Amino acid sequence: PVVAYNNPIDTKVDLVPELLAKLHAEGFVQGVKEFSGDVRRAYRIAELAPELDLLIGADDVLLELAVAGAKGWVAGYPNALPAASVELYHAAVSGDLDTAGRLYRQLHPLLRWDSRVEFVQAIKLSMDIVGRPGGPVRPPRVPLLPEQEAAVRAATEKAVAAGLA
Template sequence: LTPALLASLYADGSIVAVKEFSGDVRRAYEIAEIAPGLDLLVGADDVLLELALAGAVGWIAGYPNALPRSCAELYHAAVTGDLTTALPLYRSLHPLLRWDSKTEFVQAIKLSMDLAGRPGGATRPPRHPLAPEREAVVRAATEKVLAEGHA
């Protein structure tokens, strides 16, 4: 949906918010310019900080299922503009957050949940387990975040 179409839908009362998942942070500013009042929700975990700084008012999130405390802390710091807290946390979590934009995001989140002691379990068909090399990447990133005290 283009920003112009979103503005039209907002103007006629058809929508009140939009989940922004394009990865193009510039859209947040364009949407705010042509549809002031349309709530923007972060729709991809790996652009949380950028969209929060651009005025997003919510987060439709995946990775907080695995790391709720640190993701909540990141979100609150981001929307309040507390970059001293948000930026180091975002850098630490970003190798995991970027899985949200990959086809194996459910598998990655569930593996991270298991590693964090929050049962995620196996995915159901049609999803397949992570390939061993992808699992190793998620495992290493999750273990690093947990070792840093983020959960």
């Protein structure tokens, strides 16, 4: 099965729900990794192509897309915080909004890095901090700026202190 990747921010190509529905109806795609950040699309996609699997494509809209019926998560930050991320995902898709909301609020300062250009650097730094070696980035990526590194470090250390690592 083919999963389309809708990332209009980086690709400048927007796979709108109507196009995804057409591609699904023709048998070209079975799912979509939705990275537009517009959670309203989940409902439009479900209306136009109810059998098209919606996958959460950006960590910082996980809760909203899970509640909207997403079937999975193509994730970044679980590389650094796997147990807390899995718990968050399961709570969100099962409707345990008390648990999901608490975890989402705690993790969101890190999850939002997934929608930034420096997401790889941020995730690798968090991995290093929690003892899951991520290592340096390779060109063309460059290290985080000092203020970015400080923000990621502080948010990761806060998550560790909260028992999320």
